[in-house]
Amino acid sequence: MITSWPVWLAFGVLFLGAFARGNATYWVGRGLRRGGERTKASDRFDSAGFVRAERVVRRFGAPAVSVGFLTVGFQTAINLTAGMMRMPQSRFLPAVTVGALFWATLYTTVGMAVIEAALGRVPWWWMLAGLAAVIATILIGKRLMNRPVDAAELAETEEADGGSDLERV
Template structure:
């Protein structure tokens, strides 16, 4: 069952898979889509379709370019609209505290904060626009984005490749019980995503509480 699913994914048009990966990452890196469809999950799933080094390099190259482009668009949105973004429904509903924290850290830490935020849930989606709002110089923002985007895409595609290969090997060993492997893989991915997001939200709540106490 598991290899049937993976083979079905690999049987889809390669150009379509690459385009889907690029669009997903581009949306993740601009303001909004990352709250609905985390890009790392999509790259993990699409990474299972990669079966050779050239395929990996192609998907990695396309997604890295799309991530850089998405971050750049988000940066320009933040630069143009500035504090108005803080009042949008997307930010207020999903990450107002994260927005404030990200903007503050970007002002204080600059390029290092950009590089770190790329690997953190919630903050990754907010970071580009927040960097523009914080007026972080493009000469500091862009190099950090290039390095971070390349590493972020390679990491999650690589995880997908490893998971897909491991699943095929395990299925050969367990035979008819392969559906259990599929369930475990999906459950682990879901738990990791939920835990990461809950930790991020808990950290945002703590920071907001500390900020409130400091103003008293």
Template sequence: MADLLSSFLLTPWAPLLILLFCFLDGFFPPVPSETVVVGALSLAFATGPEATPTAILVLIAAGVGAAAGDSAAYAIGRRVGTERWAWMRRPRVRSAFEWAGERLASRPAVYLLVARYIPVGRVAVNMTAGATRLPYRRFLPLSLVAAVCWVALSAVIASVASAWLGHSPLLAALVGIALSIVVGVLIDLAARLVRRARGRGAAVPAPASEAEPEFVKTGAGAEL
């Protein structure tokens, strides 16, 4: 099996398929681009020097596909918004869109970069960027930086797996995939904890001295 996968990895089709996976993952989250990229890189690194050109092609294909997928999600959001289709109105997806809208309004660069590593968050942020008319000339450079950082992290995970299990390329690929899943889960968990902490902080009422004057909330002053 390992020899078969290694042989396939050395064909021109492997980078093209990886590019396609990464592109589709930009607007269709069930496509597991992270596991495919890390698995392919782990296999390439563990195969030996003869697979180095393939590893480079995989890195390039993953980066190009990821950036293209981001742009596709941006275009979908710009054209159809974030409420047209039924899946967009599911509670979790709706919550992700609302979260993305609130964050993009204040710090678009930070959240376009961070959302790359959060399941569903990447699609929500990129589509919301399009729906809220964030200028594409601003979106594209951030998307490219995010893609490069994501590919670099995938390469690090694959390097660790192949360093541990270089004698078994197939096992190295499986361990690399497992590591990428663990990293993704930890990032998602950290993001949830941060959101909950901020939510609790926002729920704390402001001190009386910092609260809005009553006349701003009621009476004739409310219209001023």
């Protein structure tokens, strides 16, 4: 059972699993978008509303991707949407890395403490570590959500993704 693994190994496996799943979901979204662009309904991707939505995802989507790893049920939808809205890799990869770190930290500490509690073997330091992890995750998430995005950084990410669809607005 994973509770008998060294903490660093459990953390590493959980991190890699979350990172791989987040990226796989993102690329499924990119594939769905590409497939959608080849259908009769592809003109919907050119609508002003859709282009504005893409702009919002490119600008504010990275914190949503990171914080999404702390939710149940929304993580997949957020990563899929990031792919479908063509969030640039330069913004998605750091966000998914932070999110996978959040997820691995949460499950290595609080998740393992819950398993241990269910089995009736909870050392006091697991509870303390879990509480510290929850507090750290909240503080980091708050910091990410309040991070200002300057115009130069936004222009750089738009250029890296071609920028052509943003010029249509």
